Every structure is written in structure tokens, then in C-alpha cells.
Amino acid sequence: MILRLISANVILGLAPIALVIASWQGLVSFGFAPAALLPPPGHVFGRLLQQLVTWTFQLEIAATLIRLFAGFAIAVVLGVSIGIAAAASPAINAAVRPIVRVLAPLPKVALYPALLLLLGFGHGSKVTLVAADALFPILLSTYYGASTVEQKLIWSAMAAGTPRYEILFKVVLPAAMPSILTGCRIGLVISCIVVFLAEMITSTDGLGHALVTAARTFQAVDMFVPLITISLLGLILNALLGAVRSYLLRGFPEA
Amino acid sequence: MKVVPSRSSEWVRPVTPQKPASAIIEIDGVSQVFQTSAHKDHVALSDISLTIDEGAFVSILGPSGCGKSTLLYIVGGFVRPTSGVAKIKGAAIIAPGPDRGPVFQEFALFPWKTVLGNVMYGPRQQGVRAAEADAQSRSLIEMVGLKGYENFYPKELSGGMKQRVALARTLAYHPEVLLMDEPFGALDAHTRTRLQNDLLNIWERDRKTVLFVTHSVDEAVFLSDKVVMMSKSPGRIRHVIDIDLPRPRRRNELLLDPRYQKYVVDIERMFDESDGAGFPA
Amino acid sequence: MMSPTTLIRRIAPALACIGLLAIWQVASLVLKNDSFPTAIEAIKAIPDILSDRESLINILASLRRMAMGFGAAVLFSIPLGLLMGRSRAVAAFFNPLLMVIYPVPKAALMPIIMLWLGVGDVTKTLVIFLGVSLPVIYHSFEGAKGVEEKMLWSGAAMGLSPLQRLVRIVLPAALPEILTGCRTGLVLALITMITSEMIARQSGAGNILFNALDMGQYDTVFAMIIVVGAMGICLDAIFERIRARLVRWSEPQFDMPLSFS
Numbered sequence: 001m002i003l004r005l006i007s008a009n010v011i012l013g014l015a016p017i018a019l020v021i022a023s024w025q026g027l028v029s030f031g032f033a034p035a036a037l038l039p040p041p042g043h044v045f046g047r048l049l050q051q052l053v054t055w056t057f058q059l060e061i062a063a064t065l066i067r068l069f070a071g072f073a074i075a076v077v078l079g080v081s082i083g084i085a086a087a088a089s090p091a092i093n094a095a096v097r098p099i100v101r102v103l104a105p106l107p108k109v110a111l112y113p114a115l116l117l118l119l120g121f122g123h124g125s126k127v128t129l130v131a132a133d134a135l136f137p138i139l140l141s142t143y144y145g146a147s148t149v150e151q152k153l154i155w156s157a158m159a160a161g162t163p164r165y166e167i168l169f170k171v172v173l174p175a176a177m178p179s180i181l182t183g184c185r186i187g188l189v190i191s192c193i194v195v196f197l198a199e200m201i202t203s204t205d206g207l208g209h210a211l212v213t214a215a216r217t218f219q220a221v222d223m224f225v226p227l228i229t230i231s232l233l234g235l236i237l238n239a240l241l242g243a244v245r246s247y248l249l250r251g252f253p254e255a
Numbered sequence: 256m257k258v259v260p261s262r263s264s265e266w267v268r269p270v271t272p273q274k275p276a277s278a279i280i281e282i283d284g285v286s287q288v289f290q291t292s293a294h295k296d297h298v299a300l301s302d303i304s305l306t307i308d309e310g311a312f313v314s315i316l317g318p319s320g321c322g323k324s325t326l327l328y329i330v331g332g333f334v335r336p337t338s339g340v341a342k343i344k345g346a347a348i349i350a351p352g353p354d355r356g357p358v359f360q361e362f363a364l365f366p367w368k369t370v371l372g373n374v375m376y377g378p379r380q381q382g383v384r385a386a387e388a389d390a391q392s393r394s395l396i397e398m399v400g401l402k403g404y405e406n407f408y409p410k411e412l413s414g415g416m417k418q419r420v421a422l423a424r425t426l427a428y429h430p431e432v433l434l435m436d437e438p439f440g441a442l443d444a445h446t447r448t449r450l451q452n453d454l455l456n457i458w459e460r461d462r463k464t465v466l467f468v469t470h471s472v473d474e475a476v477f478l479s480d481k482v483v484m485m486s487k488s489p490g491r492i493r494h495v496i497d498i499d500l501p502r503p504r505r506r507n508e509l510l511l512d513p514r515y516q517k518y519v520v521d522i523e524r525m526f527d528e529s530d531g532a533g534f535p536a
Numbered sequence: 537m538m539s540p541t542t543l544i545r546r547i548a549p550a551l552a553c554i555g556l557l558a559i560w561q562v563a564s565l566v567l568k569n570d571s572f573p574t575a576i577e578a579i580k581a582i583p584d585i586l587s588d589r590e591s592l593i594n595i596l597a598s599l600r601r602m603a604m605g606f607g608a609a610v611l612f613s614i615p616l617g618l619l620m621g622r623s624r625a626v627a628a629f630f631n632p633l634l635m636v637i638y639p640v641p642k643a644a645l646m647p648i649i650m651l652w653l654g655v656g657d658v659t660k661t662l663v664i665f666l667g668v669s670l671p672v673i674y675h676s677f678e679g680a681k682g683v684e685e686k687m688l689w690s691g692a693a694m695g696l697s698p699l700q701r702l703v704r705i706v707l708p709a710a711l712p713e714i715l716t717g718c719r720t721g722l723v724l725a726l727i728t729m730i731t732s733e734m735i736a737r738q739s740g741a742g743n744i745l746f747n748a749l750d751m752g753q754y755d756t757v758f759a760m761i762i763v764v765g766a767m768g769i770c771l772d773a774i775f776e777r778i779r780a781r782l783v784r785w786s787e788p789q790f791d792m793p794l795s796f797s
Contacts, residue, residue: 196644
């Protein structure tokens with residue numbers, strides 16, 4: 001019964017995706033859109049598979065992934081540590097709060113030209129931009145999670161003889177984990193998006209650059225391929241993070 | 256602000272902080288004032304003095320909002336009193352420590368640890384070797400009736416089972432005093448009586464000192480050697496009543512015992528009579 | 537009467553701005569890099585940008601597109617999100633599609649949409665619309681899903697039709713969550729706007745940034761960054777005021793801005 005319900009939902013969910021592809025095909029087949037502007041879906045996916053096995057395209061993917069992971073990793077380390085520190089210490093909180101208030105709504109991509117000037121056109125500026133964009137959701141959800149840890153969990157650990165500084169690692173961090181991972185999930189998608197955009201704005205390699213190159217020569221098919229690739233990467237990474245999440249949060253309700 | 260005991264009878268005696276040789280916890284003139292808003296203070300506890308003997312099962316009974324939990328938190332060292340001092344074995348309480356083990360109404364189990372992991376936490380924190388802590392914890396889990404659930408996560412257990420784990424987790428680091436904060440308050444009536452019976456069985460084996468906060472008159476009389484009645488706004492001790500009922504206590508015998516019934520009825524009447532700060536219906 | 541602590545809390549963001557600018561000033565003095573002007577030099581360049589007719593028109597045109605894209609996205613996304621939150625079937629229908637679209641960088645669609653619709657306002661507004669929609673849909677969905685079932689039962693008992701229940705019960709009950717989504721969407725609208733202009737390089741605030749970069753007018757680059765940053769902070773602050781007013785009845789959620797969430 002439940003199985004049938006799930007499969008009904010799956011069919012219902014796949015319907016709009018199939019519909020989009022079908023109408024895409026329809027637009028091309030019935031001549032509403034010239035193939036030069038909107039290549040048929042079969043053509044695009046064929047091209048994608050063909051590209052995925054070429055060495056040059058794999059290098060583009062690698063360049064994008066390196067930047068993505070480096071930026072995301074920096075954001076996670078900084079975001080989690082600042083978030084926990086702000087929740088644990090009123091002094092740090094007083095300093096961090098107004099700075100976050102100012103920097104969080106600031107469109108980080110506007111800093112990109114400055115980063116280019118300071119860090120050059122290589123990996124550094126892109127990694128920094130990714131880190132700056134992914135940092136705040138992670139920091140804020142860590143802070144939120146850490147500052148709403150149930151008081152009595154902390155008391156229970158203290159009564160069992162846990163020193164204050166260990167409370168941070170043994171209680172606050174694991175208790176805030178659901179919230180931290182939610183922040184990481186958002187940060188990861190942002191990282192995917194930002195790394196691609198940064199490569200589009202100015203780069204010599206990476207998936208974003210591949211799109212821009214194709215756009216300059218009006219190669220519609222080649223414009224779709226990097227876009228689909230980055231979305232697939234996003235979905236795969238999201239699924240991996242989901243797996244990590246359900247492992248780490250196996251004890252938590254509604255994980 | 257003084258504690259003025261209103262009446263006395265053969266088993267109601269005035270609160271006079273006396274110091275028997277075997278006192279383990281002494282609460283001396285403790286007051287707690289919370290700042291509720293900018294210029295308003297709420298007096299949660301007013302000049303509380305109380306002595307608890309080693310090995311005694313003492314209940315603190317009172318309406319909600321009378322500060323009984325706060326008093327327990329002060330003994331736990333989780334909350335510092337505004338004035339006065341609480342002592343354990345003559346030493347002022349300034350922080351939580353493994354000599355005083357809390358059991359909360361909300362269970363407060365670590366959701367990221369299994370039943371075994373939760374119970375082992377205290378011993379491991381005390382530096383007990385892993386293998387030894389494991390063995391001790393398993394036998395404790397068995398004692399609270401959860402054998403077979405060692406590798407379950409708290410979310411997979413019912414409320415009553417969670418509270419059993421919480422009790423085992425606290426007993427695992429051998430506190431000298433158990434601080435129980437309405438531990439059965441979140442449980443249904445049936446589970447509640449079962450846990451009361453089991454708690455008594457466990458307690459009657461080694462007679463640890465227990466400070467037990469509750470708002471249930473039956474529960475207090477059934478479990479305790481001594482019942483401390485509090486009234487609210489500000490929280491004060493009204494009476495301290497010795498419960499002179501034989502142990503080991505069996506629920507089915509006790510409920511029929513006229514002495515038990517008299518304690519319950521008298522305590523309820525005293526709450527009704529006391530200064531309008533009535534007992535919750 | 538304001539107590540000293542509330543006063544400090546009020547002006548703390550301003551202090552943070554001054555502090556950040558001071559760090560910038562010191563850093564640029566220490567680095568002595570030609571392409572890294574001091575904060576004061578950058579601030580001095582701001583009046584030049586704002587008094588230049590062409591760049592002012594550019595910036596205002598950007599803001600107009602942003603407002604249109606944001607407005608259209610909100611009008612489209614809130615009803616969709618609420619419907620998804622109240623109907624399992626609608627949610628099952630749209631969720632996978634939205635999940636696939638979620639990691640697509642919306643501003644990256646710029647070149648493709650440009651191919652179809654040209655470089656005009658429609659393209660840029662459409663990209664902003666796409667960027668804003670997802671978080672607003674998501675938060676409206678979550679908000680509507682969290683509405684207490686019994687509140688709807690009471691509504692049905694009072695004789696409200698399903699549509700009336702959606703408008704008069706679900707919408708207000710989900711409002712705090714919806715507005716959180718709108719706040720995220722607003723910041724995203726600005727980001728998408730700047731990014732799409734950086735990619736299209738034809739007009740707008742993002743274009744001014746890169747034109748100045750290409751021409752080596754570094755103080756203009758940094759001045760423009762301040763302008764864009766100020767826009768972000770002001771928009772967020774104004775929206776936060778409106779939000780706080782609309783949902784006064786709801787518990788204070790969280791006093792740090794949760795961008796993107």
C-alpha cells in the first residue's frame with residue numbers, strides 16, 4: 001500500500017519533467033523554434049554523453065570542482081567555528097552579530113571585481129568568492145542551532161563531570177548538527193551556483209567558461225551541456241550530502 | 256521575609272534548620288530573584304532553609320510556579336542563588352558535579368547516542384576504561400528493565416523507556432544524591448505508576464539520597480520519607496512532613512493503608528487552607 | 537528612554553560598517569597596491585558616479601528591472617507554494633521539477649535566454665524572476681505545510697470554502713515563513729541582477745563595475761562595490777522593518793538575517 005503510494009508520487013513527480021522535455025521536443029519538431037536556438041533534447045543529451053568522456057571536458061569539470069570544494073570547505077570550517085563561538089561567548093557574539101548583519105545581505109558577487117584585483121584571475125579569487133557566499137548560511141544556521149541547544153542536555157553533561165570547554169565539542173556541536181547540516185546543504189548549492197557564475201564572468205577554464213565560449217560562437221548545444229553538467233553535479237553532491245546527513249543524524253528524530 | 260510554619264501537629268513540625276550528624280545537603284537562607292522585565296523582579300524563592308539527611312528520600316511538593324524546580328537546580332549547581340548558600344557535605348555548591356545526578360522531566364537524552372552510549376557517557380567522562388564502562392552500563396540497562404535495547408536510539412523508545420535510560424545514565428556515574436525534577440510528569444498514568452514502583456525497588460537496594468520534585472501528592476507520599484510542602488509567590492516552605500510508612504512499600508498494600516490515605520488527605524487539605532496559593536486542580 | 541545597551545545595539549551595525557571600512561583603509565595602506573585604493577578614495581568617488589547622468593539612469597533601470605522581477609516572482613510563487621503546502625498531489629507534482637531546477641545557476645541562463653529574447657529588459661527581468669521564485673516557493677510551501685490542521689477544521693466548521701480557507705487562514709498563518717522567503721528572495725534578486733549584468737555586459741550596475749575594471753578606474757570599481765553593498769543592506773533593512781510590522785503577532789524568530797535559507 002505504502003509502496004504503491006510512493007510509486008504513484010514518483011510517477012506524479014516525473015510527469016512535469018517528462019512534460020518539459022516533451023514540450024521542448026515539440027517546440028523543435030513542430031518548427032516553433034529553430035534548432036540553432038533550441039536544439040532538440042536528444043541532441044543535447046547525446047552531446048553531453050559525448051563530452052563527458054573527452055579529456056578536455058573532464059579537465060573543465062575538475063577545475064570547477066576544485067574551486068567548488070576549496071571554497072565550500074573554507075566556508076564550512078569558518079562558518080561552523082564562528083557560529084559556535086558566537087553562540088558560546090557573549091563577547092564574540094557582540095562583535096560578530098553586527099558584522100554579520102552588515103555582510104550577510106551584501107551581494108557578494110559585487111566583491112568579485114575587487115577580489116580579481118587583489119587575488120588575480122586564477123583560483124584564488126573564485127575560491128574566495130565561493131567561500132564568501134557559502135559562509136553566511138552555514139554560519140547563521142550553526143549559530144541558530146548552537147544557541148538553541150536544550151539547556152538540560154548541557155546540564156546533564158555537566159553533572160556527569162564534563163568540563164566547560166569540552167561541552168562545546170561533546171554536546172553543543174553534536175546537538176547543533178541537524179542545523180549545521182541544513183546550512184551546509186544550502187551552502188553547497190550556493191557554491192555550485194557561484195563557482196559557475198564566477199567562471200562565466202571571467203575565467204580561462206571551468207564549466208562556466210565553457211558556456212561563455214559556446215555563447216560567443218552561438219553554439220546552442222554546447223551552451224546547454226555545461227549548464228546541465230553543473231546541475232547534475234549539484235544534484236549528485238546534494239545527494240551525497242544527504243547520505244552523510246542521514247548517517248550523522250541517525251539518532252535524531254525527523255532526520 | 257521569614258518562614259513561618261502555620262500550624263503544627265504530631266507529624267508537622269516547624270522548619271528549624273537543625274544539623275543532624277548525617278546531613279548531606281544543607282540549604283541555608285536561599286533566595287532566588289529573576290528579573291522578568293526592565294524593572295520588575297519575580298521572587299521565585301524566598302529564604303529557603305532545609306536540611307536533607309543522607310539516604311533520605313525527600314520530595315518537594317508544591318503548585319507550579321512555586322520555584323521547586325529552581326531549588327533543585329540550585330542544589331544541582333546549574334543555577335546560582337541570588338542570596339544564601341546550598342552546601343553538599345559542608346562544601347558550598349558552586350557548579351554541577353558528578354556527586355549530584357539530575358533526572359529531568361524532559362529526559363534530556365543525547366539524541367546522537369544510543370541507549371548504551373548515553374549510559375556510558377558518565378563513566379567514560381569519569382575516566383572509567385571503555386570495556387569496564389560498557390559492562391557496568393549494560394548491567395544498569397538491564398536493571399532498569401531495558402535489556403535488549405542497548406543499541407536503540409532515544410527516538411525509537413517510548414517516554415517511559417526514555418526516562419528509564421535517563422535514570423540509568425545518571426546512576427552510571429554513582430552520584431551521591433539523585434536530583435529528580437518531576438521525572439514522571441510527562442508520562443501517562445499507567446507508565447507513571449510502573450516507574451514509581453521500579454524507582455522504589457531500585458532505591459530500596461542502595462538507599463541513595465533522593466531529592467524529588469513533584470506536584471502530585473500521591474506520588475510524594477508514596478515515595479518519600481519526608482515531604483516538603485511549598486507555596487508560591489514567593490516560593491516558601493510551608494510544612495515539612497515526615498512520612499512514617501513502612502518500607503519496602505508495595506503499592507497495592509499502601510493504597511489500602513489508612514495511614515497513607517490520611518497523609519494524602521491531610522496534605523491536600525493543608526494546600527487548600529494555605530494562603531490562597533491553592534494547589535492546582 | 538533608551539538604555540545604553542539598547543543604544544549600542546541600535547548603532548552596532550553602523551559601528552560594524554565603520555569598523556569594516558577602517559580595516560579596509562588600513563589594509564590598503566599596508567598593501568600599497570595600485571589597484572587597491574583606500575576606503576576614503578573609494579568613498580570620494582561615489583558622488584562622481586551618482587552625479588553622472590548615464591550611470592544614474594543605468595542604476596535606476598537596474599533597480600526597476602529588479603523590482604519587476606521580484607514582484608512578479610512573489611505574485612507567482614506564494615500561491616504556488618501555498619497550494620503545494622496544502623495538497624500532497626500538487627507537492628508531489630512540482631517538487632522533483634523544482635529539485636532539478638534548484639542547483640541551476642539562474643544568472644547562467646542569461647546567454648541562452650539572450651539567444652531567444654535578445655538583450656532587452658525582458659531577458660533580465662525573466663532571469664531575476666527565476667532567481668527569486670525558488671526560495672519564495674520553498675518557504676511558502678514550508679509555511680503552508682506547517683499550518684495547524686485544527687485551525688483549518690475550525691475554519692471549515694465556520695463554513696469557509698477551500699479557497700477562503702487558503703486566503704484567510706493558510707496565508708496569514710504562513711506569513712512569517714513566507715516573508716522569510718521573500719527576504720531571501722530580495723537579496724537574491726539583487727545578486728541575480730548584478731550577476732546577469734556582469735555576464736551580459738551591456739548596461740546596468742553590474743556593467744559599470746566591469747567597465748571600470750577594464751578601464752583601470754579602480755576607485756570607481758570600489759566605489760561601485762560600496763554603492764551595491766549599500767543597496768543590499770538598505771533593501772534588507774527596509775524589508776525587515778516591513779516584515780517585523782506585518783508579523784508582530786508572531787514570536788520573534790531570529791535577529792540575524794538568514795540570507796539564502
